[in-house]
Amino acid sequence: MSKSTAEIRQAFLDFFHSKGHQVVASSSLVPHNDPTLLFTNAGMNQFKDVFLGLDKRNYSRATTSQRCVRAGGKHNDLENVGYTARHHTFFEMLGNFSFGDYFKHDAIQFAWELLTSEKWFALPKERLWVTVYESDDEAYEIWEKEVGIPRERIIRIGDNKGAPYASDNFWQMGDTGPCGPCTEIFYDHGDHIWGGPPGSPEEDGDRYIEIWNIVFMQFNRQADGTMEPLPKPSVDTGMGLERIAAVLQHVNSNYDIDLFRTLIQAVAKVTGATDLSNKSLRVIADHIRSCAFLIADGVMPSNESRGYVLRRIIRRAVRHGNMLGAKETFFYKLVGPLIDVMGSAGEDLKRQQAQVEQVLKTEEEQFARTLERGLALLDEELAKLSGDTLDGETAFRLYDTYGFPVDLTADVCRERNIKVDEAGFDAAMEEQRRRAREASGFGADYNAMIRVDSASEFKGYDHLELNGKVTALFVDGKAVDAINAGQEAVVVLDQTPFYAESGGQVGDKGELKGANFSFAVEDTQKYGQAIGHIGKLAAGSLKVGDAVQADVDEARRARIRLNHSATHLMHAALRQVLGTHV
Numbered sequence: 082m083s084k085s086t087a088e089i090r091q092a093f094l095d096f097f098h099s100k101g102h103q104v105v106a107s108s109s110l111v112p113h114n115d116p117t118l119l120f121t122n123a124g125m126n127q128f129k130d131v132f133l134g135l136d137k138r139n140y141s142r143a144t145t146s147q148r149c150v151r152a153g154g155k156h157n158d159l160e161n162v163g164y165t166a167r168h169h170t171f172f173e174m175l176g177n178f179s180f181g182d183y184f185k186h187d188a189i190q191f192a193w194e195l196l197t198s199e200k201w202f203a204l205p206k207e208r209l210w211v212t213v214y215e216s217d218d219e220a221y222e223i224w225e226k227e228v229g230i231p232r233e234r235i236i237r238i239g240d241n242k243g244a245p246y247a248s249d250n251f252w253q254m255g256d257t258g259p260c261g262p263c264t265e266i267f268y269d270h271g272d273h274i275w276g277g278p279p280g281s282p283e284e285d286g287d288r289y290i291e292i293w294n295i296v297f298m299q300f301n302r303q304a305d306g307t308m309e310p311l312p313k314p315s316v317d318t319g320m321g322l323e324r325i326a327a328v329l330q331h332v333n334s335n336y337d338i339d340l341f342r343t344l345i346q347a348v349a350k351v352t353g354a355t356d357l358s359n360k361s362l363r364v365i366a367d368h369i370r371s372c373a374f375l376i377a378d379g380v381m382p383s384n385e386s387r388g389y390v391l392r393r394i395i396r397r398a399v400r401h402g403n404m405l406g407a408k409e410t411f412f413y414k415l416v417g418p419l420i421d422v423m424g425s426a427g428e429d430l431k432r433q434q435a436q437v438e439q440v441l442k443t444e445e446e447q448f449a450r451t452l453e454r455g456l457a458l459l460d461e462e463l464a465k466l467s468g469d470t471l472d473g474e475t476a477f478r479l480y481d482t483y484g485f486p487v488d489l490t491a492d493v494c495r496e497r498n499i500k501v502d503e504a505g506f507d508a509a510m511e512e513q514r515r516r517a518r519e520a521s522g523f524g525a526d527y528n529a530m531i532r533v534d535s536a537s538e539f540k541g542y543d544h545l546e547l548n549g550k551v552t553a554l555f556v557d558g559k560a561v562d563a564i565n566a567g568q569e570a571v572v573v574l575d576q577t578p579f580y581a582e583s584g585g586q587v588g589d590k591g592e593l594k595g596a597n598f599s600f601a602v603e604d605t606q607k608y609g610q611a612i613g614h615i616g617k618l619a620a621g622s623l624k625v626g627d628a629v630q631a632d633v634d635e636a637r638r639a640r641i642r643l644n645h646s647a648t649h650l651m652h653a654a655l656r657q658v659l660g661t662h663v
């Protein structure tokens with residue numbers, strides 16, 4: 082009987098713990114020590130400062146199962162997820178690390194023992210191939226003479242197009258810093274699957290699959306390109322949990338492992354789908370993992386940065402649910418099954434289950450209101466299309482009016498062999514930003530420009546003054562990090578006593594203040610679930626994250642309440658006399 086994915090994860094950690102490694106918990110998907118990264122995308126991210134010598138730990142060997150997300154940057158990053166055997170937005174990276182402790186010999190021997198020992202993974206030795214960097218004779222000899230792999234299954238990989246160190250088998254942290262050769266271990270699924278060994282013209286096939294990458298950090302690359310040997314070489318390895326699970330469970334596709342089979346069945350149940358081979362089920366099963374864990378790690382759907390990547394993934398999942406025939410909100414219902422299937426790796430998610438479900442449900446409800454209209458518009462435009470490319474203006478209109486991320490539009494078009502003019506989309510987006518920058522003053526239509534996806538808690542029925550925190554700032558409809566004296570802006574707080582204009586009652590006025598600033602609130606409006614305080618910074622400076630004291634103009638609130646109550650009484654009397662149509 083094959084091991085479950087949860088058992089494989091635990092076996093990996095147990096093996097390296099038995100070899101003197103500290104088991105370290107997965108870090109957040111939001112990197113805290115690397116502003117260059119959108120999301121944590123490798124096991125070594127949390128140890129970057131250790132490898133750079135900027136941080137020291139009380140251990141020299143570590144092992145982790147790191148949650149990773151690779152779904153940022155280019156518009157079409159999501160296109161292949163669900164349609165190939167191994168593309169995912171979320172995956173777990175199993176890794177073992179040596180910080181100046183063991184090096185090539187032990188790293189290779191550990192990997193071989195775990196993969197082939199009858200006590201552990203018991204893979205057939207004849208199915209394993211390895212690659213080494215072209216000039217790494219040391220690693221080659223360890224594989225050949227100590228491990229005993231035949232020469233024909235050890236492949237040297239050189240530099241791409243002759244560029245020095247530009248090789249799949251030479252890893253670099255950046256233009257300068259720690260780097261070194263790596264050795265990769267491949268599993269041969271068998272000749273019933275098309276593909277060739279690494280380095281061959283057919284290497285992109287699915288027969289030979291990389292399962293483990295072992296990086297030997299032995300050099301420090303200088304700005305002039307010279308390689309200086311590191312005084313204490315280190316080891317950084319990574320093995321995709323889903324890939325090794327597919328190998329150990331004797332399936333070729335990651336989507337056929339136990340974890341995904343269970344999630345796919347859960348997706349079918351909540352959407353009413355009956356064909357378990359439908360690729361939309363795979364898309365949704367993948368996407369619930371990245372979305373749930375991103376929210377648990379503090380990312381909220383928005384139109385900027387990490388939040389926009391999250392929104393794109395959620396909306397792609399919702400659209401695939403729509404394709405499956407889902408008639409009501411379904412995505413949030415998958416959080417529970419996900420927690421169950423993740424086992425011990427889902428404990429953090431379980432603690433935040435209610436919040437994660439609420440965020441997903443709210444986002445799906447918001448998108449559901451425009452999804453059908455947007456799809457109808459897209460169908461209409463595609464029906465009129467004479468060529469094979471949808472223009473960027475239409476793609477932008479779908480984004481701006483109906484909330485369609487451009488890759489969702491590209492998804493629909495792809496199913497009809499149509500491309501999207503992404504350069505035209507980018508140009509239309511930049512034109513909107515230019516118009517927003519030119520708009521100024523309170524006469525501008527802030528509601529048309531501002532998109533706030535965080536929520537503000539209204540506490541104005543019990544308080545007319547309280548302390549809050551600035552969660553967003555907008556100037557001329559554009560999000561900013563800070564404002565200075567004299568600037569007009571919209572300030573969003575996490576909680577506020579200010580009543581936003583609603584139901585015929587005008588918004589509050591008053592003041593937001595702190596030790597070194599004063600912001601005069603001239604109006605209060607709703608922006609989605611957020612409350613915006615519109616006004617001018619009279620003195621000092623104010624930035625996102627600042628604490629503020631929010632004071633409502635109490636006398637004005639009392640007058641408004643009286644007027645509003647009188648209006649309601651008058652309407653009630655008119656309805657009683659003239660009828661309910663009033």
